[in-house]
Amino acid sequence: RDIRNIGLQPWLRAAGLGLAVCKWKSQNNWSWKGPLKEHLSQTTHPHTILLQQEVVLTCSLGQWDRSVTCDPVDCRVPDQSHVSYAEFSCPVGTTYLQRCFFSCIPPAKLQGVNQWLTCLEDGLWSLPEAYCKLECDSPPAVANAKLLVPRCLQRNHDVGSVCRYKCKPGYHVAENAADKPKKKFLKVQCLESGQWEEGHCVPVVCKPPPPVFEGMYNCTQGFELDSQCVLNCEQQGQQVPIVCTKEGVWTEEFKLCESLQGTCPSPPELNFVEYKCEQGHGIGAVCIPSCIIPPSDPVILPRNVTAETMDHRLQPTRVQSIVCTGRLRWYPDPSVIHCIQSCEPFQADGWCDTINNRAYCQYDGGDCCSSTLSSRKVREHLPWPWPGSGGSGVTVIYVLWLCWLWN
DSSP states (O other): OHHHHTTOOGGGSOSSOSEEEEEEEOOTTEEEESOOOTTOBOOOOTTOSSOOOEEEEEEETTEESOOOEEEEOBOOSOOTTTSTTEEEEOTTOSBTTOEEEEEEOTTEEEESSOOEEEBOTTSOBOOOSOEEEEEEOSOOOOTTEEESOGGGGSSOEETTOEEEEEEOTTEEEOOSOTTSOOOOEEEEEBOTTSSBOOOOEEEOBOOOOOGGGTTSEEESSTTBTTOEEEEOOSSOSOOOOEEBOTTSOBSSOOOOOTTOOOBOOOOOOOTTEEEEOTTOSBTTOEEEEEESSSSEEEEEOOTTOOTTTOOTTOOOEEOOOEEEOTTSOEESOGGGEEEEEOOOSOOSSSSEEGGGOSGGGGGGGGTTOGGGSTTSOOOEEOOOOOTTTTOTTHHHHHHHHHHHHHO
16 A cells, blocks of 8 residues: 555565665655654755655565655744734645735734735745734824824824823823822823823812811812812901912912810720820810721721621721811711721732732732632632621620720
């Protein structure tokens, strides 16, 4: 069978001999495929994978020592080193003289006409005559801003291109740092993702008056531009309004009414919170809250919510201090301050600390969700039970606290 497949002549059979050697050359862009060993002549031949020109078969004891086939050169599916930002399709295969075409992956755009590559005799693909270029479309409109560069309205912007805007009066560039000077000019850039970086113009807002003035003023537009605030003092006479300017500052400093006097009552120790008031209880005095049962944080919760009923999605504000206002009331109100368990410091370490699996602790940096872990497997650390966690140790903690009080 092997003799007929590779076209050996009948006279090459070993007639009366114990050993015979036959040779055959490959043709027509085919390559040898088989267990070729010591008898293989490794000379160059075009259109082959292994580039062999001839192979030697040995007849021993009436059997050929190997089988050989010829396979067409296969260039295999092209990768992105041929054309960046592209995907390839090969309808009829990837062998010699077959063709593959590419299409650009959005938002990349085709530059050129010919999208086809051809498998050549050396097993490599022909050079592409087109390519995919990553560009940005025209940038989206920015609310409350005026475009300063008209060409930005055109399409096809190269990566790194910049468009500039000017915020309208009463608005400034949105920035994370609150203490930075307010900017009027916004710059956005075309990113390598083919998208424009985000930029916004937000209303000018003045800082709220200090907490000691809580409940003592009325403002026409909150703390926005041109809002006028008036302090409510007992003395008669027209009060001069304090105005929020376009620079985001008030025209005057907020000052306590001269007639104010008195002290606030001692802060009530509610919800396992105690207070340290080194400045006393006078107007403007500050008290520092702390939780009786450590480790826990004093936070502000809605009036109908307690530490036991708090939803895991709630992100309460931690209270650093309370102040005695000019109305002789503590702000924030101690009745809405509760203690919740502190976050464990080991976040995003690959282990799920279940006590951190809540919005207040950023859900443990994703350690408790398989979709955000590279291993896709959650490894759990069991916490101490805590009030509001549903654990059976709530009563134990309260008993320990009562014992501490009795001692």
